[in-house]
Amino acid sequence: MIISRKQAIGAGLNRIDGPKKVTGTAPYAYEHALDQVAYAFPVQSTIAKGRVVVLDAQAALALPGVLAVLSHENSPRLSAEIKGDLAVLQSDQVAYRGQVVALVVAETLETARHAAGVVVVQYEEQPHESELSPDANKLYKPEKVNPSYETDTSSGDIEGALREAAVVIDQTYTTPAYHNNPMEPHATVAIWKSGDVTLYDSTQGAHAVRDVVARAFGLEPEQVRVIAPYVGGGFGSKGMPHPHVLLAVMASQKVGLPVKLALTRQQMFAVAGYRTPTIQRMRLGADQTGRLSAITHDVIEQTATIQEFAEQTAIVTRMMYKAENRATTHRLARLDVPVPAWMRAPGECPGMFALESAMDELANACGIDPIELRIRNEPEIDPETGHPFSSRGLVACLREGAQRFGWQQRDPRPGVWVEGRWRVGTGIAASTYPTRRRVSSARIRVDHEGRYTVLIDATDIGTGAWTVLTQIAADALDAPIEQVHLEIGDTALPQASLAGGSMGTASWGTAIVEAAHKLRERLQEVRGAIPAEGLEVVAESTENAYAKQFSMHAFGVQFAEVRVNQDSGEVRVPRLLGVFAAGHMMNAKTARSQLLGGMSMGLSMALHEQSVMDPRFGDYVNHDFAEYHIATNADIGEIDVSWIEEDDPYVNPMGAKGIGEIGIVGTAAAIANAVYHATGIRVRDLPITLDKLL
Numbered sequence: 001m002i003i004s005r006k007q008a009i010g011a012g013l014n015r016i017d018g019p020k021k022v023t024g025t026a027p028y029a030y031e032h033a034l035d036q037v038a039y040a041f042p043v044q045s046t047i048a049k050g051r052v053v054v055l056d057a058q059a060a061l062a063l064p065g066v067l068a069v070l071s072h073e074n075s076p077r078l079s080a081e082i083k084g085d086l087a088v089l090q091s092d093q094v095a096y097r098g099q100v101v102a103l104v105v106a107e108t109l110e111t112a113r114h115a116a117g118v119v120v121v122q123y124e125e126q127p128h129e130s131e132l133s134p135d136a137n138k139l140y141k142p143e144k145v146n147p148s149y150e151t152d153t154s155s156g157d158i159e160g161a162l163r164e165a166a167v168v169i170d171q172t173y174t175t176p177a178y179h180n181n182p183m184e185p186h187a188t189v190a191i192w193k194s195g196d197v198t199l200y201d202s203t204q205g206a207h208a209v210r211d212v213v214a215r216a217f218g219l220e221p222e223q224v225r226v227i228a229p230y231v232g233g234g235f236g237s238k239g240m241p242h243p244h245v246l247l248a249v250m251a252s253q254k255v256g257l258p259v260k261l262a263l264t265r266q267q268m269f270a271v272a273g274y275r276t277p278t279i280q281r282m283r284l285g286a287d288q289t290g291r292l293s294a295i296t297h298d299v300i301e302q303t304a305t306i307q308e309f310a311e312q313t314a315i316v317t318r319m320m321y322k323a324e325n326r327a328t329t330h331r332l333a334r335l336d337v338p339v340p341a342w343m344r345a346p347g348e349c350p351g352m353f354a355l356e357s358a359m360d361e362l363a364n365a366c367g368i369d370p371i372e373l374r375i376r377n378e379p380e381i382d383p384e385t386g387h388p389f390s391s392r393g394l395v396a397c398l399r400e401g402a403q404r405f406g407w408q409q410r411d412p413r414p415g416v417w418v419e420g421r422w423r424v425g426t427g428i429a430a431s432t433y434p435t436r437r438r439v440s441s442a443r444i445r446v447d448h449e450g451r452y453t454v455l456i457d458a459t460d461i462g463t464g465a466w467t468v469l470t471q472i473a474a475d476a477l478d479a480p481i482e483q484v485h486l487e488i489g490d491t492a493l494p495q496a497s498l499a500g501g502s503m504g505t506a507s508w509g510t511a512i513v514e515a516a517h518k519l520r521e522r523l524q525e526v527r528g529a530i531p532a533e534g535l536e537v538v539a540e541s542t543e544n545a546y547a548k549q550f551s552m553h554a555f556g557v558q559f560a561e562v563r564v565n566q567d568s569g570e571v572r573v574p575r576l577l578g579v580f581a582a583g584h585m586m587n588a589k590t591a592r593s594q595l596l597g598g599m600s601m602g603l604s605m606a607l608h609e610q611s612v613m614d615p616r617f618g619d620y621v622n623h624d625f626a627e628y629h630i631a632t633n634a635d636i637g638e639i640d641v642s643w644i645e646e647d648d649p650y651v652n653p654m655g656a657k658g659i660g661e662i663g664i665v666g667t668a669a670a671i672a673n674a675v676y677h678a679t680g681i682r683v684r685d686l687p688i689t690l691d692k693l694l
């Protein structure tokens with residue numbers, strides 16, 4: 001079942017939630033007004049490994065307005081099913097610096113925060129290991145990588161092919177740790193009332209939070225309601241609940257009042273996830289014309305002792321290019337660090353920095369244009385699975401981008417383009433992201449005047465879901481957009497999958513289209529005569545049967561122009577161009593914003609962002625915006641976002657591929673490749689700071 005685009009889909013409709021957001025009337029989690037409420041503030045461990053031996057809350061409890069101090073000694077017991085990082089305040093063990101060891105609950109936020117500072121914690125400290133190193137003795141092979149990819153893959157004779165290859169690239173690339181920094185920090189309001197709990201939570205998926213909370217407190221899912229209509233960004237860090245959500249519930253249970261808990265920006269750096277640092281060895285073997293015979297990608301990354309997270313960094317190398325002989329591996333170091341987690345395009349983003357940098361090195365070694373090199377290695381089928389691609393627009397993007405960017409005029413020699421004290425260069429990198437969808441359900445009602453209400457627990461984390469889902473519903477119902485009213489962000493609504501994995505629109509849209517078709521059938525049965533009480537249908541989307549027959553991915557190309565100052569090493573990026581092939585765009589305006597945001601984040605990754613581990617303390621030292629540098633407007637030049645229209649009948653009824661993550665993929669490599677073109681210096685270790693160019 002495919003819906004044709006009628007009027008609503010594709011149009012650059014303004015955000016339906018925009019007026020509420022700019023007038024401050026869209027309530028975010030923490031802003032939910034309550035008559036009587038308490039405030040919670042966490043106390044974090046100051047050691048990286050060991051155990052708490054003394055937790056003295058006397059001074060804190062003596063302060064007026066302090067209601068309780070929770071610790072492993074007195075906090076509510078969570079179900080034994082809850083393990084790892086979420087088993088917060090369940091034992092005296094400390095597994096990383098910044099882990100929550102106590103929680104102060106008070107009548108005001110100021111009191112809670114002050115009291116947290118006077119809780120005395122004494123530790124028995126053990127030696128810790130917090131720095132990622134390539135030492136093979138310290139690495140292990142995880143069973144799977146996120147979410148359930150094979151850890152290693154291998155086919156053909158790698159060593160033989162590399163021995164016989166005319167050109168071999170064998171280089172190691174590194175990316176540092178990065179921290180997700182959504183504009184709205186993580187926040188939860190928990191209301192525990194006679195065994196039931198309501199949460200206003202800043203999350204990417206209310207149903208996912210509900211399920212974890214229900215399990216943790218031994219409740220039925222129906223006893224937990226999670227509400228999240230407006231969310232100020234997540235980038236993956238709000239994909240699953242972190243310990244603060246359970247802490248808020250525990251606190252509310254303990255003091256018998258609703259409890260608000262907002263993490264500070266600094267606290268987020270320890271307890272809300274981050275992207276693992278990576279050490280990636282790439283080996284490419286090719287003939288003199290650049291045709292790949294061998295490609296290997298070996299990844300080293302970190303996880304925490306308290307819980308495993310294995311980033312799927314090498315998976316892109318499995319499907320990007322054709323090569324007879326291929327292998328990928330992932331190895332982890334289990335360190336005394338906070339738990340890494342999802343951050344915008346986990347896997348694809350750091351993985352493509354290595355692959356696309358190596359491809360640029362190969363183009364230079366063979367003396368071939370980097371666009372031509374990629375076209376020569378374009379596979380007819382997915383090299384890993386052997387399945388045909390449902391659609392693959394990489395070559396079309398390369399050609400379109402070359403035109404748009406003016407690539408033809410480029411002198412390929414590095415270091416020859418000089419303007420005053422600036423060296424100028426251009427570079428490209430390919431981009432990709434898998435296209436998936438998950439089972440979701442939707443309910444649609446029509447009243448006797450033909451007004452539709454669409455109900456689904458989708459989440460808008462700033463992406464435009466409010467608007468796009470309304471557009472999809474309008475076309476599927478063949479109704480004007482004004483007749484469609486949408487409700488999202490509440491577990492009281494039909495179950496739907498996360499706003500994650502770039503699959504929100506695909507998953508929710510599919511459920512809405514199914515429900516709309518069902519409702520239109522009902523309307524035909526009653527010949528359009530809607531009964532006074534209206535009509536209502538519920539539909540659950542099915543798994544995509546085509547997913548077993550086709551390899552489904554979005555593709556794109558990133559073009560960058562950089563200027564490197566010869567005296568200071570300063571890098572500017574006056575121009576970025578992204579051309580994407582991602583099926584049909586549901587809304588030209590919100591799609592552009594998504595891709596623009598991804599590319600800006602990619603520029604930020606290339607030049608600015610870096611979480612710096614201090615091995616003495618086992619902690620990231622730059623945990624605020626003063627020291628964790630994120631690209632600001634002044635760092636961003638012109639960003640041209642464009643796409644080619646692509647008809648893909650297999651992915652979902654809308655023909656839409658996800659676009660939430662692909663914008664960040666490849667951007668850093670395009671910039672690094674442009675820096676090489678400008679200077680002749682190959683930076684293989686991000687970020688590209690000026691010291692690396694002098």
Ligand code: MOS
Nearest residue numbers: 236343344500501
């Ligand atoms: Mo995304 S990192 O799947 O929210």
